[in-house]
Amino acid sequence: MTSTGMTSTDVTGSGLASSDIAQDTVILAAASPDKPQPYAELGLQDNEYARIRSILGRRPTEAELAMYSVMWSEHCSYKSSKVHLAYFGETTTDAMREKMLAGIGENAGVVEIGDGWAATFKIESHNHPSYVEPYQGAATGVGGIVRDILAMGARPVAVTDQLRFGPADAGDTARVLPGVVAGISGYGNSLGLANIGGETYFDASYAGNPLVNAGCIGVLRASDMYTAHASGTGNKIILYGSRTGLDGIGGVSVLASATFGGSGARAKLPSVQVGDPFAEKVLIECTLEVFRAGLVVGIQDLGGAGLSCATSELASAGDGGMAVDLDAVPLRASGMSAAEILSSESQERMCAVVTPDKVDAFLAVCAKWDVPAVVIGEVTDTGRLVISHRGEVVVDVPPRTVAHDGPVYRRPYRRPDSQDALQANTSANLARPATEELGGLILRLAASENLCAKGWITDQYDRYVRGNTVLAQPSDAGMVRVDDETSLGLAMASDCNARFAALDPYRGTQLALAEAYRNVATSGATPLAVTNCLNFGSPEDPGVMWQFREAVHGLADGCVELGIPVTGGNVSFYNQTGAEAILPTPVVGVLGVIDDVARRIGPRFGQGRTPEMLFLLGETRDELDGSEWARVVHGHLGGTPPRVGLAAEQRLAGVMAQAAKAGLVTAAHDLSEGGLAQALVEMCVLSDCGAAITLPPPDPFVALFSETTARILVAVPTSRIGEFAQLCDEHGQPSSALGTVTPTRPRLEISGVTDISLAEMRDAWSGTLPALFG
Amino acid sequence: MARVAVDVVIKPEILDPQGKAIQAALARSGHAGVTEVRAGKHFELEVDGAVTDEELEQLAGSVLANPVIETWTVTRLADGEAR
Numbered sequence: 001m002t003s004t005g006m007t008s009t010d011v012t013g014s015g016l017a018s019s020d021i022a023q024d025t026v027i028l029a030a031a032s033p034d035k036p037q038p039y040a041e042l043g044l045q046d047n048e049y050a051r052i053r054s055i056l057g058r059r060p061t062e063a064e065l066a067m068y069s070v071m072w073s074e075h076c077s078y079k080s081s082k083v084h085l086a087y088f089g090e091t092t093t094d095a096m097r098e099k100m101l102a103g104i105g106e107n108a109g110v111v112e113i114g115d116g117w118a119a120t121f122k123i124e125s126h127n128h129p130s131y132v133e134p135y136q137g138a139a140t141g142v143g144g145i146v147r148d149i150l151a152m153g154a155r156p157v158a159v160t161d162q163l164r165f166g167p168a169d170a171g172d173t174a175r176v177l178p179g180v181v182a183g184i185s186g187y188g189n190s191l192g193l194a195n196i197g198g199e200t201y202f203d204a205s206y207a208g209n210p211l212v213n214a215g216c217i218g219v220l221r222a223s224d225m226y227t228a229h230a231s232g233t234g235n236k237i238i239l240y241g242s243r244t245g246l247d248g249i250g251g252v253s254v255l256a257s258a259t260f261g262g263s264g265a266r267a268k269l270p271s272v273q274v275g276d277p278f279a280e281k282v283l284i285e286c287t288l289e290v291f292r293a294g295l296v297v298g299i300q301d302l303g304g305a306g307l308s309c310a311t312s313e314l315a316s317a318g319d320g321g322m323a324v325d326l327d328a329v330p331l332r333a334s335g336m337s338a339a340e341i342l343s344s345e346s347q348e349r350m351c352a353v354v355t356p357d358k359v360d361a362f363l364a365v366c367a368k369w370d371v372p373a374v375v376i377g378e379v380t381d382t383g384r385l386v387i388s389h390r391g392e393v394v395v396d397v398p399p400r401t402v403a404h405d406g407p408v409y410r411r412p413y414r415r416p417d418s419q420d421a422l423q424a425n426t427s428a429n430l431a432r433p434a435t436e437e438l439g440g441l442i443l444r445l446a447a448s449e450n451l452c453a454k455g456w457i458t459d460q461y462d463r464y465v466r467g468n469t470v471l472a473q474p475s476d477a478g479m480v481r482v483d484d485e486t487s488l489g490l491a492m493a494s495d496c497n498a499r500f501a502a503l504d505p506y507r508g509t510q511l512a513l514a515e516a517y518r519n520v521a522t523s524g525a526t527p528l529a530v531t532n533c534l535n536f537g538s539p540e541d542p543g544v545m546w547q548f549r550e551a552v553h554g555l556a557d558g559c560v561e562l563g564i565p566v567t568g569g570n571v572s573f574y575n576q577t578g579a580e581a582i583l584p585t586p587v588v589g590v591l592g593v594i595d596d597v598a599r600r601i602g603p604r605f606g607q608g609r610t611p612e613m614l615f616l617l618g619e620t621r622d623e624l625d626g627s628e629w630a631r632v633v634h635g636h637l638g639g640t641p642p643r644v645g646l647a648a649e650q651r652l653a654g655v656m657a658q659a660a661k662a663g664l665v666t667a668a669h670d671l672s673e674g675g676l677a678q679a680l681v682e683m684c685v686l687s688d689c690g691a692a693i694t695l696p697p698p699d700p701f702v703a704l705f706s707e708t709t710a711r712i713l714v715a716v717p718t719s720r721i722g723e724f725a726q727l728c729d730e731h732g733q734p735s736s737a738l739g740t741v742t743p744t745r746p747r748l749e750i751s752g753v754t755d756i757s758l759a760e761m762r763d764a765w766s767g768t769l770p771a772l773f774g
Numbered sequence: 775m776a777r778v779a780v781d782v783v784i785k786p787e788i789l790d791p792q793g794k795a796i797q798a799a800l801a802r803s804g805h806a807g808v809t810e811v812r813a814g815k816h817f818e819l820e821v822d823g824a825v826t827d828e829e830l831e832q833l834a835g836s837v838l839a840n841p842v843i844e845t846w847t848v849t850r851l852a853d854g855e856a857r
Contacts (some may be wrong), residue, residue, distance in 0.1 A: 242789070
C-alpha cells in the first residue's frame with residue numbers, strides 16, 4: 001500500500017493568479033471595475049478596500065491588492081497603535097535626543113556611544129510563527145532582527161531573547177519550548193552571534209500564545225549610518241541574497257496578525273519560512289563589505305511583507321518613484337504570480353539602492369561572497385511605484401499610500417470594570433509564613449518555574465563567540481566589548497513583569513523600564529537608550545487597548561523622568577487564545593555604555609582573597625502584591641504593584657557607575673522577582689560561596705520576599721567600606737550592611753531565621769528545568 | 775512481521791538549506807548539471823500484523839515527519855525488498 005500524507009499542497013491553488021491564467025494587469029483592472037476581489041479573505045475591511053479603490057481611481061490588481069493588504073495589516077501598518085505611539089515623539093525632549101542618530105520609524109534606533117562609535121538595538125516579536133512551528137519560527141525571528149540591525153549599517157554583535165510560555169509542566173510547553181530554544185541556538189550559533197541574555201517566564205495566559213521576542217545589538221562608526229531610502233533618479237535597485245520562493249506567503253497579514261484558528265485565503269500554502277543561517281552569515285559579511293566600499297545609497301532588509309514592503313518603503317522614503325521588473329527576481333519556484341513574488345517572505349534577502357557607476361562593483365562583491373544579486377529596477381521621478389511582470393504593468397501606485405498612509409484607527413479604549421476588583425483583591429489577606437518556615441520557602445521559591453535557573457536554556461546558546469562577550473546570562477545584563485581594539489562596552493537588559501503590568505499597566509511598564517535600567521546599572525554601565533516590544537491581546541477589545549495606551553504613556557513618561565529616549569520599538573497585537581488575552585507584556589530593553597569593560601560588575605562574590613561585606617542598597621517596604629511569593633504559594637494575582645521610584649533608580653545607577661569606576665564593588669545583583677531571598681540564593685550558587693547575614697528589622701518575611709524596587713545587593717571589600725559609605729552618602733543613597741561573604745562556610749546563614757547549605761540551594765535552583773525538559 | 779518504508783522530505787515550496795548546500799557541493803565537484811537537490815530522510819520500520827495503515831500514517835505524520843514543513847510517504851515493502 002502506498003499512502004501519502006499532507007502532500008495535497010497545491011502550489012498554484014492560491015486564490016490569486018498563477019502562470020497558466022492571464023495575469024491581472026493595471027489595464028485589465030481599469031477595464032473590469034466590477035470584478036469581485038477576495039479582499040476580506042486577505043484581511044481588508046470594506047472601508048479599507050473602498051479607500052484603495054479611491055486612491056487608485058479603479059479597482060486594484062491582484063498584485064496591488066496583495067501589497068495593500070499586507071502593508072495595511074496591523075503588523076506592518078501599526079494602524080491601531082499609531083495614534084498612541086505618537087506620544088513617544090511628543091514627549092522626547094531635545095536633551096534626550098542629543099545622542100540619538102536614528103529613532104522611531106527607522107529599521108532600528110541608533111545612539112552615539114563615544115569615541116566615534118554608535119550602537120543600534122531593537123527587539124521584535126515572532127510570536128505566532130513560533131507557536132505554529134517553534135524551531136523555524138524562533139530561528140527566523142533571530143534572522144529577521146539581525147537583518148534589521150544590519151540595514152542600519154551596523155555589524156550585528158549580540159542577540160538576546162525574551163521568551164514566555166504556558167505553565168512549565170503543560171503538555172504544549174514541552175512541544176514549544178524545546179523547539180524555540182533549539183531554533184534560537186540553531187540559527188544564532190550557526191550565525192556566530194553571541195546570545196548574551198534575555199528572559200524566560202511561564203504563565204497560564206501564554207499557553208495558547210507563547211511570546212518569542214528576539215533582540216539584537218549592532219555597532220558601527222557613527223559616521224557610517226545607513227537608512228532605508230531610494231533617492232537619486234536613475235539609481236539602481238539591487239535585490240541580493242537568497243532566491244524568492246513560496247515561503248511565508250500571506251504570513252504577515254494572515255499568520256502574524258489574525259487570531260489563531262482563522263482560515264486565510266492561503267491556507268494551502270505554508271505560512272512558515274525556513275531560515276538558512278549560513279546564507280545570512282555571508283549576507284552580513286557581503287553587506288558590510290559594500291558599506292565599507294561606499295557602494296550603497298540606501299538599504300532595506302526584506303522581512304515581513306517581503307518585496308511589497310521593501311519597494312514601497314524605499315520609494316516613499318526617497319524621491320518617491322521607482323520602477324521594478326519582477327521578471328528579474330531570481331525565483332525558487334516556477335510559475336509564481338506577481339502577487340506571490342511581492343508577498344513572499346523568503347528569508348535572507350536585502351534590497352540596496354546603488355548609483356549606476358557602482359553597480360558592477362556591488363555585483364562583484366556579491367559574487368565574491370556567492371550571494372545571488374540582480375538589478376530589479378531603478379529610482380524614477382514619476383512619484384509612482386510601477387511594477388511589471390511578464391512584460392505587463394501589474395502595479396502602479398503612489399508608494400506612500402502603501403507604506404505610510406495606511407488606515408489609522410482610533411479604537412475605543414476603556415479601563416475594564418474588573419480592574420477595580422483586581423486591585424482591591426490585595427495580598428494583605430494571604431497567610432504569611434512563620435519565621436521557622438522561611439528556610440523552606442526560600443528553597444521552594446528558588447525552585448519555582450519563574451525563579452529557577454534558566455541555564456538549561458541559555459547553556460544551549462553560544463554566549464562567547466566572537467570573543468567580545470564580557471557578561472552574559474545569568475548576569476543581570478549582557479555586556480559586549482564593541483570591538484577588539486577598544487575597551488568600550490555595551491550592556492543590554494530587557495525586562496517585563498507582566499503580572500505587575502496586569503495589575504496596573506502604566507505602573508507595570510514603568511517597573512519594566514526601572515528593572516531593565518537597574519540591570520544595566522548593576523553591571524556598572526550607564527543606561528543610554530530604550531527600546532520596547534509591546535505584546536498585547538486584541539486591539540479590538542477596549543480593555544486591551546486601554547492596557548496598551550497606559551503602557552505607552554507609562555513608558556514614555558518614565559523615559560522623560562530618566563532622561564533617556566525611546567529609540568524604536570515593536571507592537572504585537574492579537575496575542576490571545578479565543579477571547580482570552582495574554583497578560584499585557586510590554587517588554588522594555590535598555591542599552592547602556594561602559595568606558596572600560598574591565599570595570600564591569602558581575603554577580604559573583606568571594607572570588608578574590610579580600611574579605612567582603614554585603615550591603616543592600618535601597619529601602620525595603622512591605623510590597624508583596626503581584627509577587628512571586630503570592631503566585632507560588634497562593635496562586636494569587638491582585639492588588640497594586642510595587643511603587644515606582646525612578647529618581648531612586650537614577651541615584652542607584654549613579655552610585656553603581658562610580659563604584660564600578662573606582663573598583664569599590666566586587667559583585668552586585670539586582671533585586672526583583674523573589675526579592676532579597678532570591679538574590680542571595682543566586683549570588684551564593686553562582687559564586688559557589690556562602691554568606692552570613694542579619695536581616696534588617698522588623699519583619700524577616702518582608703525583608704526576604706518583598707519586591708520593592710530600586711534595590712541592589714552588592715559585595716564590597718572590607719578595605720574599601722569607608723570609601724563606599726562615603727560614595728553612598730554623597731548621593732544620599734540609603735544602604736544597610738547585611739553581613740559578610742563566607743568562602744570557608746558554603747552556606748547561607750540568616751541569623752535567627754535559617755541556615756541552608758549551598759548544595760541544597762543549588763539543587764533547588766538548578767534542578768527544575770532539567771527535570772521538566774531533560 | 776512486515777517492512778515499511780517512510781520517506782520524508784521538506785515541502786516543495788519551502789526552502790531546503792541542506793539540499794541547497796549539497797547542490798552547491800556538487801557544482802563545485804564538477805557536476806554543474808545538477809541544478810537542484812532536495813534532501814530528505816528515509817526510515818525502515820519492522821512492524822507486526824497489528825499495526826494498521828492508519829496507525830502508520832498517524833505515526834509518520836506525528837513522529838517521523840514535521841507536518842508543518844514536511845511531506846511524507848508510507849510504503850509497505852514486499853518480503854525481502856529493500857529500498
